[in-house]
Amino acid sequence: SSPACLPAAACGMVPAWRQAAGALGMGGGEWWRGAVIYQIYPRSFFDSDGDGVGDLPGITGRLGHVAYLGVDGIWLSPFFTSPMKDFGYDVADYCDVDPLFGTLADLDALIADAHARDIRILLDFVPNHTSDQHPWFRESRTSRDNPKADWYMWRDPAPGGGPPNNWRSMFGGGGWKWCEERGQYYYHAFLAEQPDLDWRNPAVVAAMHEVLRFWLRRGVDGFRVDVIWHLLKDPQWRDNPPNPDFRPGEPEVRKLLQIRTCDQPGILDLVKGFRRVLDEFPDTALIGELYLDFERLCGYYGEALDGCHLPFNFHLIMDPWRADVVARSIETYEAALPKGAWPNWVLGNHDNGRVASRFGRGQARVAAMFLLTARGTPTIFQGDEIGLESGVIPPDLVRDPQEKNEPGLPGHDRDIARTPMQWDATRFAGFSTVEPWLPLVPGHETCNVAVEAADPRSMLTLYRRLIALRRARPALAIGDVMVLTGANDVLAYMRCRGDERVCIALNLGASPREVALPEAAGGRIVLSTGLDRDGETVGETVSLGPDEGVVIEVA
Numbered sequence: 001s002s003p004a005c006l007p008a009a010a011c012g013m014v015p016a017w018r019q020a021a022g023a024l025g026m027g028g029g030e031w032w033r034g035a036v037i038y039q040i041y042p043r044s045f046f047d048s049d050g051d052g053v054g055d056l057p058g059i060t061g062r063l064g065h066v067a068y069l070g071v072d073g074i075w076l077s078p079f080f081t082s083p084m085k086d087f088g089y090d091v092a093d094y095c096d097v098d099p100l101f102g103t104l105a106d107l108d109a110l111i112a113d114a115h116a117r118d119i120r121i122l123l124d125f126v127p128n129h130t131s132d133q134h135p136w137f138r139e140s141r142t143s144r145d146n147p148k149a150d151w152y153m154w155r156d157p158a159p160g161g162g163p164p165n166n167w168r169s170m171f172g173g174g175g176w177k178w179c180e181e182r183g184q185y186y187y188h189a190f191l192a193e194q195p196d197l198d199w200r201n202p203a204v205v206a207a208m209h210e211v212l213r214f215w216l217r218r219g220v221d222g223f224r225v226d227v228i229w230h231l232l233k234d235p236q237w238r239d240n241p242p243n244p245d246f247r248p249g250e251p252e253v254r255k256l257l258q259i260r261t262c263d264q265p266g267i268l269d270l271v272k273g274f275r276r277v278l279d280e281f282p283d284t285a286l287i288g289e290l291y292l293d294f295e296r297l298c299g300y301y302g303e304a305l306d307g308c309h310l311p312f313n314f315h316l317i318m319d320p321w322r323a324d325v326v327a328r329s330i331e332t333y334e335a336a337l338p339k340g341a342w343p344n345w346v347l348g349n350h351d352n353g354r355v356a357s358r359f360g361r362g363q364a365r366v367a368a369m370f371l372l373t374a375r376g377t378p379t380i381f382q383g384d385e386i387g388l389e390s391g392v393i394p395p396d397l398v399r400d401p402q403e404k405n406e407p408g409l410p411g412h413d414r415d416i417a418r419t420p421m422q423w424d425a426t427r428f429a430g431f432s433t434v435e436p437w438l439p440l441v442p443g444h445e446t447c448n449v450a451v452e453a454a455d456p457r458s459m460l461t462l463y464r465r466l467i468a469l470r471r472a473r474p475a476l477a478i479g480d481v482m483v484l485t486g487a488n489d490v491l492a493y494m495r496c497r498g499d500e501r502v503c504i505a506l507n508l509g510a511s512p513r514e515v516a517l518p519e520a521a522g523g524r525i526v527l528s529t530g531l532d533r534d535g536e537t538v539g540e541t542v543s544l545g546p547d548e549g550v551v552i553e554v555a
């Protein structure tokens with residue numbers, strides 16, 4: 001019983017990702033469908049000037065690693081002018097580079113070098129809030145009638161005094177800050193130093209569209225949009241209701257359901273506005289950051305696919321790593337996707353613990369195999385490809401404002417995912433010549449790019465092989481998916497394109513498994529997360545070792 005396949009595709013010699021993409025500058029369009037994206041957190045990638053903090057020339061200098069990995073695009077976390085209260089997610093000038101990271105000329109050089117290697121560049125667009133040091137806010141706060149007076153979310157105190165309503169900050173504490181100068185409160189969904197813009201004001205929309213155009217004209221290939229589902233708030237400023245599921249130990253903001261501050265009616269119109277701007281430039285991609293369930297997140301594609309190309313799917317971060325859960329996720333997601341929409345999967349980012357620590361080392365390999373064989377564009381977070389574990393940050397070295405505001409909440413410390421990239425076994429892991437801004441992960445003498453590149457058993461080798469396989473097989477890059485099983489710790493699915501069928505069987509448990517997979521019978525193992533099974537022929541059942549996943553070519 002072979003799964004239904006798409007009509008045979010004339011594949012020729014063109015690799016799968018290129019069939020979907022078209023070469024850079026050739027106007028192929030929709031490159032993001034067949035692509036693998038790599039997130040770079042500039043502070044922690046490579047320090048070229050010896051100040052302990054990564055920078056843009058450092059990224060350019062290490063593009064060889066990105067090319068060696070084999071990814072198609074890079075998303076750069078913010079490098080814009082910023083007081084760095086939230087490490088660049090507090091932007092004081094959207095159209096310039098912070099001196100900590102370099103100059104606009106450095107960025108141009110990075111874009112040019114990446115493009116010469118056929119690697120696309122996506123920037124981080126942070127529209128929900130600016131820094132309180134942004135000229136727009138500095139003007140807005142001065143009076144109730146200045147030209148920028150209604151660019152932010154200003155409100156009078158509640159009738160009895162105090163904040164206008166019960167909205168909280170995502171980073172702990174109240175969401176309203178009193179401004180003496182203006183005699184009003186302003187709302188901040190994150191830090192008080194990150195005032196929220198008022199996206200119901202057309203002047204804000206127009207100014208931010210110009211920011212997008214500024215970078216698109218410079219040649220960037222698209223954006224990841226920060227907290228895109230936060231942009232609109234309830235126009236009646238109603239309280240958020242209590243969350244009956246709140247449990248002690250969770251961030252305080254979870255005490256309330258964010259139904260008046262997130263995912264509001266009308267948000268899609270703003271997303272479509274971004275998309276129209278991107279569509280002025282060929283081959284660009286719009287990715288949205290959204291921690292939402294499948295049904296709501298799929299709304300951000302737009303009914304006519306006129307919203308985000310890829311609304312981020314964070315279910316591998318939000319949900320337990322279990323075969324039945326992931327199998328159900330695939331099916332729920334596929335059913336929720338609008339016709340023609342293309343899915344995506346994310347395993348980690350700079351806001352969450354490292355996958356190697358969340359899932360354990362063995363399962364991190366299985367998860368990598370899932371990420372890179374799933375139907376949908378994968379996003380890899382820098383460092384996950386070497387199996388970097390979560391950092392251990394002594395209390396006096398904590399940098400993350402979220403952790404500082406609400407210390408000790410499990411899973412709430414973001415520094416642990418932001419430790420420096422580990423390039424080699426030298427004192428500062430080849431990241432810098434001085435003590436880095438965050439400590440290295442212990443064991444960098446073995447967990448680093450140089451050591452792992454030479455080791456066929458390493459995580460890096462596994463990532464490279466998976467990416468190469470994905471690029472070579474249209475079934476993996478752009479094919480259909482059919483779930484075969486999600487029971488007894490085993491997740492198995494078929495990827496299929498034309499005559500090409502690939503079966504993936506993953507053991508999400510620590511005990512060996514024997515699984516009946518008649519769909520894979522006669523197939524040949526082309527990759528295992530363990531070792532030495534290449535070329536093994538598969539019968540009616542597949543045996544999987546503890547923490548083992550295999551890719552089987554069936555036809």
Ligand code: NOJ
Nearest residue numbers: 086089126190226227351
């Ligand atoms: C999401 C970003 O990923 C996170 O790092 C940041 O702190 C918040 N948005 C606020 O911009």
